[in-house]
Amino acid sequence: MLRIIIYREFLANIITLRFLLGLVICLCLVGANAYVLTQSYEDRLQSYQLAVQTHTDEIRNIKVYSELSYTHRPKADKKPRLMSMLNEGVGERLGNTVEVSYNCVPVRAEQYGSDNPYLVVFRKIDLTLIFQIVISLLALLFSYDTISGAREDGTLSLTLSNPISRGIILLGKYLGGMFSLVLILIMSLLIGLIVILLSPYGTVSASDWARIVLFFLVSLIYVSVFFTLGMLFSSRTNRTATALMLAMFFWVISVLVWPNASSFAVSKLVPIKSDADLTMEGFIDLYAKNKNSDEAASHHRIADLWFNQYDREVNNYAKKRGVSMDFGGMMSSFFGGETIMGKFHGPPEKLPLYHEYLKFKEELRISYADREGRIWQEYLAEYPIRQAKLAHNITRISPASAYASATSILAETDLDSYFRFLQQAKQYRDELIQYLHDQKAFGSEAWYNETAGKKIDTKGIPLFHERPESLSSGIKRASFDISILVLLNVVFFLLTHLLFLRYKVR
Amino acid sequence: MLKYIIKREILDNLLSLRFSLTLILIVIVMTMSSLLFISDHKKAESAYAMSLQENRRQLEQWFKSSSMPWTLWVVFSFNDQKVYKKPSDFAFLADGYDKELPNTFKIRPFEISGPNVELRTNPVLQTFEVPDWSMVIGIIMSFAAIVLTYDVISGDRERGTLKLTMSNPVPRAIILLGKYIGTLVSLLIPLLIGILLNIIIIAVSGVVTLDGSAWVRIGMVSLLSLLYIAGFVSLGIFVSGAVRESATSLIILLLSWAVMVIVVPGVGGVIDSKIVKIPSQEAASIESMNAWKQARDKYLAQYPEMRGIAFGSGHWSPGENLAGPLAAEEARNDVLERYGDAIVRQIRSGQNMIRVSPLGLYKNGVEVLAGTGMIHYDSFMKQVRQYRRILKGVMMDKYPLDPNKAYRDRLGDNEFKMVMDKVEFKSSDIPEFHEKPIVVGDAVKATIWNIFFLSLFLLIFFMGSVVVFLRYDVR
Numbered sequence: 001m002l003r004i005i006i007y008r009e010f011l012a013n014i015i016t017l018r019f020l021l022g023l024v025i026c027l028c029l030v031g032a033n034a035y036v037l038t039q040s041y042e043d044r045l046q047s048y049q050l051a052v053q054t055h056t057d058e059i060r061n062i063k064v065y066s067e068l069s070y071t072h073r074p075k076a077d078k079k080p081r082l083m084s085m086l087n088e089g090v091g092e093r094l095g096n097t098v099e100v101s102y103n104c105v106p107v108r109a110e111q112y113g114s115d116n117p118y119l120v121v122f123r124k125i126d127l128t129l130i131f132q133i134v135i136s137l138l139a140l141l142f143s144y145d146t147i148s149g150a151r152e153d154g155t156l157s158l159t160l161s162n163p164i165s166r167g168i169i170l171l172g173k174y175l176g177g178m179f180s181l182v183l184i185l186i187m188s189l190l191i192g193l194i195v196i197l198l199s200p201y202g203t204v205s206a207s208d209w210a211r212i213v214l215f216f217l218v219s220l221i222y223v224s225v226f227f228t229l230g231m232l233f234s235s236r237t238n239r240t241a242t243a244l245m246l247a248m249f250f251w252v253i254s255v256l257v258w259p260n261a262s263s264f265a266v267s268k269l270v271p272i273k274s275d276a277d278l279t280m281e282g283f284i285d286l287y288a289k290n291k292n293s294d295e296a297a298s299h300h301r302i303a304d305l306w307f308n309q310y311d312r313e314v315n316n317y318a319k320k321r322g323v324s325m326d327f328g329g330m331m332s333s334f335f336g337g338e339t340i341m342g343k344f345h346g347p348p349e350k351l352p353l354y355h356e357y358l359k360f361k362e363e364l365r366i367s368y369a370d371r372e373g374r375i376w377q378e379y380l381a382e383y384p385i386r387q388a389k390l391a392h393n394i395t396r397i398s399p400a401s402a403y404a405s406a407t408s409i410l411a412e413t414d415l416d417s418y419f420r421f422l423q424q425a426k427q428y429r430d431e432l433i434q435y436l437h438d439q440k441a442f443g444s445e446a447w448y449n450e451t452a453g454k455k456i457d458t459k460g461i462p463l464f465h466e467r468p469e470s471l472s473s474g475i476k477r478a479s480f481d482i483s484i485l486v487l488l489n490v491v492f493f494l495l496t497h498l499l500f501l502r503y504k505v506r
Numbered sequence: 507m508l509k510y511i512i513k514r515e516i517l518d519n520l521l522s523l524r525f526s527l528t529l530i531l532i533v534i535v536m537t538m539s540s541l542l543f544i545s546d547h548k549k550a551e552s553a554y555a556m557s558l559q560e561n562r563r564q565l566e567q568w569f570k571s572s573s574m575p576w577t578l579w580v581v582f583s584f585n586d587q588k589v590y591k592k593p594s595d596f597a598f599l600a601d602g603y604d605k606e607l608p609n610t611f612k613i614r615p616f617e618i619s620g621p622n623v624e625l626r627t628n629p630v631l632q633t634f635e636v637p638d639w640s641m642v643i644g645i646i647m648s649f650a651a652i653v654l655t656y657d658v659i660s661g662d663r664e665r666g667t668l669k670l671t672m673s674n675p676v677p678r679a680i681i682l683l684g685k686y687i688g689t690l691v692s693l694l695i696p697l698l699i700g701i702l703l704n705i706i707i708i709a710v711s712g713v714v715t716l717d718g719s720a721w722v723r724i725g726m727v728s729l730l731s732l733l734y735i736a737g738f739v740s741l742g743i744f745v746s747g748a749v750r751e752s753a754t755s756l757i758i759l760l761l762s763w764a765v766m767v768i769v770v771p772g773v774g775g776v777i778d779s780k781i782v783k784i785p786s787q788e789a790a791s792i793e794s795m796n797a798w799k800q801a802r803d804k805y806l807a808q809y810p811e812m813r814g815i816a817f818g819s820g821h822w823s824p825g826e827n828l829a830g831p832l833a834a835e836e837a838r839n840d841v842l843e844r845y846g847d848a849i850v851r852q853i854r855s856g857q858n859m860i861r862v863s864p865l866g867l868y869k870n871g872v873e874v875l876a877g878t879g880m881i882h883y884d885s886f887m888k889q890v891r892q893y894r895r896i897l898k899g900v901m902m903d904k905y906p907l908d909p910n911k912a913y914r915d916r917l918g919d920n921e922f923k924m925v926m927d928k929v930e931f932k933s934s935d936i937p938e939f940h941e942k943p944i945v946v947g948d949a950v951k952a953t954i955w956n957i958f959f960l961s962l963f964l965l966i967f968f969m970g971s972v973v974v975f976l977r978y979d980v981r
Binding site (some may be wrong): 017018021022025029032033036037039040043118119120121122123124125129130133134137138141145241242244245246248249252253256257260261264265268 | 522523524527528531535538542545546602603606607608635636637641645646649653657661751753754756757758760761764765768769771772773774775776777778779780849850853856857860879880883
């Protein structure tokens with residue numbers, strides 16, 4: 001009996017004009033957008049490859065190790081994801097390249113290869129947005145009259161005259177309606193995939209396939225939220241029109257109003273301290289104001305670190321060991337790095353001492369950079385990240401936001417994936433330090449003298465390799481959002497069931 | 507009879523669930539929008555004032571701490587003046603991503619560097635659409651318009667009231683007009699209440715002074731909003747008349763709404779960056795360096811005695827001749843300005859493409875009137891260029907010597923020093939940069955096409971609904 005109800009409901013749905021219209025619109029939108037997104041992915045991939053090439057060449061062509069310190073710092077580049085078509089997320093906007101060196105801890109990424117900085121004025125469209133808006137609307141339009149409509153045209157009393165429980169009827173109506181939506185979803189996704197696969201860059205790996213399947217499942221759960229909601233409204237009221245209006249306004253609030261409003265409200269309610277106290281730009285302003293470096297630096301934690309503390313430690317060491325200025329090179333720099341090139345000018349017998357001094361100085365830089373990184377980390381965790389997480393959690397109440405959050409995790413374009421990238425860049429820094437230690441680069445002649453006896457082995461300098469997140473950890477992270485969606489489904493369905501049991505058929 | 511139909515339609519709507527839902531939604535969102543704007547604008551204004559003050563203070567510091575000719579050198583060749591984009595007083599109408607677009611340049615008489623974004627917002631906070639008028643009216647009100655009109659004709663037919671109305675001796679056109687006006691008025695009620703609430707809260711808070719020109723802007727935006735909503739009403743009535751079932755009418759309307767309001771405005775950027783090509787940043791900087799070199803060579807060919815004297819380090823230092831480096835920098839600037847224009851043009855053409863959708867037209871019109879977005883940025887950029895020319899003029903005025911001549915011994919040269927010492931130069935000689943908003947008249951003029959196309963959108967569907975309704979089968 002259940003099968004008959006499902007079959008009947010499914011057939012009744014797919015012969016309607018709304019099904020045809022929904023299908024055509026979805027196919028057109030997804031197809032056109034997949035094309036546009038593939039194009040922009042190709043562009044991004046090209047500029048990524050160019051960036052990696054340039055950055056690799058830069059460190060492969062260094063003459064002395066100290067170039068890694070300031071002028072040719074290695075860079076970690078984030079590879080654009082094919083799956084970002086599913087959801088652009090925040091990943092792209094936050095930047096995709098970051099400087100990494102033994103004396104420089106990556107805290108904030110920048111943008112490579114963006115020729116037009118004003119493209120922010122266009123809202124990005126991805127598949128998530130299309131499904132979020134269009135398919136959820138379709139789900140509501142498919143379900144708002146499942147019960148009240150059947151009552152209005154009299155079929156409900158006929159169906160109920162059969163010896164089946166109301167629960168089975170409800171389940172049948174739900175599954176029948178959902179199957180027709182699944183049909184639309186699958187066909188749109190297929191169109192999108194075909195467009196992607198036609199592109200020369202669109203190689204879909206095994207893990208990408210799994211992600212696409214998961215994306216499909218999450219989309220299904222999301223669509224089902226709106227379908228069950230439509231059924232709920234439909235069983236709550238006797239008139240179809242009322243059910244429709246309630247459904248429409250719930251949709252507007254959860255898809256359009258809530259995600260926008262709550263994020264803004266949070267940014268107003270939870271004040272954020274400016275990072276001017278931390279950036280070097282801020283320090284230079286302060287310095288120009290006070291004209292007294294010590295005083296300015298004392299207000300400025302990072303400048304104080306390098307300008308006062310580091311400098312003092314290096315000077316003390318130099319004084320104690322009797323290193324004098326005429327040895328060549330600068331003594332130190334508050335930017336935390338310096339590139340020295342040239343020959344040692346001092347008396348030859350002082351050369352080992354100079355090397356020891358260099359070794360001390362550069363190794364000290366590692367620990368100071370660590371401290372700088374910690375200051376940044378504290379600031380970010382206390383202000384921007386806290387605010388962003390709060391906003392994220394509040395918006396998640398809306399199914400549309402929970403859906404977007406889950407898909408951005410699957411597409412690896414969410415905020416945590418960005419931090420994951422930075423974390424990997426930090427591990428890359430450890431590799432670099434290990435390499436420099438292995439080569440005994442600190443305090444060697446090859447640190448500054450390009451005509452030193454031993455040529456440096458630039459081939460051996462490690463490069464950054466981003467490791468994509470494993471699918472299982474992605475699923476684990478997305479599970480919270482997915483469970484919100486599942487929960488909404490269950491609640492709506494149970495409520496519908498409850499109301500339907502008491503539904504007056506006449 | 508017309509009056510009667512209108513009245514009936516309005517009363518019918520006022521009592522409906524969808525009307526009260528619309529009203530509540532609009533009132534809440536518009537109130538929130540004004541509150542957010544007030545706190546946002548206060549912050550933006552104080553940051554702007556502080557930046558200006560800081561910039562001026564630094565300039566005065568240079569004047570205090572150094573004497574001629576170092577002051578000349580520092581102020582003209584070394585010190586960057588920072589100029590800032592003024593936060594628009596009318597960002598509550600349309601934010602236009604003003605805060606994400608660059609807001610500052612560094613500037614010397616020789617060159618402009620930038621643009622830069624001085625972030626005052628949280629970079630990791632995901633930004634959505636700012637709930638301003640253009641969003642509330644452009645997205646939510648247009649949605650409400652569709653929800654209120656999808657069954658104007660087909661619903662009446664289904665209920666059977668249409669037959670009754672038609673049995674009266676009234677022409678069909680009048681019935682349609684009555685329905686049209688009635689629906690429009692019942693949509694304008696929440697719109698008007700929302701707008702008034704928003705304006706009153708902002709006016710009372712006093713963050714923005716609303717003078718005559720402000721009212722012109724607000725009035726024009728209200729007119730645009732009226733046209734925009736009226737356009738959606740006529741679209742709704744047209745589809746409602748063209749389709750037998752209200753359910754079908756609703757789905758057609760909602761899907762076309764989603765395409766016009768959500769999808770089309772989003773794809774403009776990507777399509778545009780594919781169609782309108784701009785040179786890459788590297789190419790532009792190489793080209794500008796070549797222009798610089800050419801101008802330098804030309805200058806050196808003209809004044810061979812300047813070889814080894816002109817074009818030292820930096821732009822210009824005391825004693826060095828002035829004309830050569832200036833000419834070379836001008837050549838470089840020209841290339842960079844052209845490049846800057848090209849990127850702005852790319853965005854503008856993308857925005858023009860979006861104008862195929864009514865939301866694109868409406869948003870663009872509101873941004874022009876509010877003086878935000880790309881239009882704001884473009885005008886700011888042009889003013890900054892103008893300001894650089896003014897600075898250059900001040901520099902030429904204050905430079906007491908022949909700009910084509912070099913003074914070899916620099917400060918050691920007695921003649922040079924004597925003349926220089928006589929220069930009177932105060933910080934007040936350097937004009938301050940205050941960004942001027944786009945004049946109201948210009949803004950209104952710039953929206954004429956938007957008004958025209960929105961009216962066209964309205965008229966086409968209105969005519970369509972007349973045609974459809976005249977041939978409508980009432981059974």
